[in-house]
Amino acid sequence: MSDRCTWCGSVISAKDGRRYCPRPRSCRQAAYRNRKRAAAAFRARIALLQIGGEIRGRCEALEQALADVVDSRHAAPGLHSTAAADFASLTRELIRAAVVADRAAGATWEEIGRPHGLTADAARARWGHLRLIWPPERPSP
Structure with a gap:
């Protein structure tokens, strides 16, 4: 069973409930920066x-x-x-x-x-x- 990263769309495993790639936080941080910019x-x-x-x-x-x-x-x-x-x-x-x-x-x-x-x-x-x-x-x- 697999899912996709919310930010980049690459395949990730769905069993651990992650929304972003397990890479060193790059997708999660990019999504955070994007939300902050949109709010600003x-x-x-x-x-x-x-x-x-x-x-x-x-x-x-x-x-x-x-x-x-x-x-x-x-x-x-x-x-x-x-x-x-x-x-x-x-x-x-x-x-x-x-x-x-x-x-x-x-x-x-x-x-x-x-x-x-x-x-x-x-x-x-x-x-x-x-x-x-x-x-x-x-x-x-």
Whole structure:
């Protein structure tokens, strides 16, 4: 009777109730490190979901506002710049949360910088000091 290691999938004997390979703790330690990284990235991942929802809601509002302006044929001064500013700030927060989540999950600076066209050093210089600040504080009424 045999079973498989939870981490690497290699065959292990099921009679002793092990979940990981009996090798010198490598699979068990790797699984532990992976669980710790996933837990550390949890808050940042929740922030990513919230920011994505915020962007989606603002996209729908912008689409509706632009449709109203087109239908009524009004100039709507300031509408376009206000919408662009909202998206710029949300995009910065989205990138901030993504970097924090990736670092907590164990990504290297090279892996983080590559999609942005940055070297590892440039990514570290740009985002190395970031901390999660989402959701932003609401002003007191």
